[in-house]
Amino acid sequence: MNETTGTTSTPRGALGWLWLSAAIVVADQFTKWLVTHNLALYERVEILPVFGLTHLHNTGAAFSFLADAGGWQRWFFIAIAVLVTALVVVWLRRLPKQGHGWLAAALALVVGGAVGNVIDRVAHGYVIDFISVHWQQWFFPAFNVADSAITVGAVMLIIDSFYEGRRKQKLI
Template identity: 50%
Template sequence: MRLFKETGWRWWWLIVLFIVVDQASKQWIVHNLPYGGSIPLLPVFELAHVYNTGAAFSILSDAGGWQRWFFAGLALAISLVLMVWLSRIGPAQQPRLCLALSLVLAGAIGNLIDRVLFGYVIDMLHVFYQSWSYPVFNVADSVICIGAVLLIWDSFKPEYEDKK
């Protein structure tokens, strides 16, 4: 029980919440929007149904299949490192770091589930403006990015903040 009360694992509920939201949103898209289809929501935003066999920005998406297990293994390794890291820090002393690690972990696991089950990641959030288009992404990608920004922000905080 100490693991969940006195370490970064106090944030487990947030990790589970974002994994569930990510997987539920992907399943909603799969069951309600045909592959390749889209639903405009704003002049610059739509829901879309696409698959990404590569990494961020579809890097290595046409690599022939080996990338599925490479990225799955990478996500698993990163997840294990983040789990150990969370188990070694106190949430009361470093809440921003715990939040950041929890978000990155939730996103990594959300996309890992897709890679292992399907061989690709289901993406659905599309931001664009006129002829410019940002690559389609998902909830897991979003929480990874937010977590990464928080990690960078946390790395710049003064050391004395941890002691307060």
């Protein structure tokens, strides 16, 4: 218990999980650097029959949403990502340090992914995508490490919401 405030919350909450966000940003930026320095734009390298690398630039959001919108979307997506990142960091700060590791990890993955893509948008005006998954002639839209972190974090948040509901039911 904090003697000055009389509360049991810690001032930093689960901010210790931001190391995971930083690791995602480093991995994301490093892999993008490797791609831009080793593959020409649109160059494709097949690794497996269902997986390859393709150097692409995405000015839009997921699945190239608004990619041809004329340029305003760059700042719109930056603003959304910065706002979401700030809100998630506040959430992490308020989250108890103990007992919520899964939720904290999910939030940290989302933060890392958002920051990784914001760096691209600010520096280049687009996000560098390169992971290509396909089956015969069907291609899933290319993505990157940041996108993967956001997706995994979002799935973890959904899973956590199911368990949170069960925890609340047990308390009743």
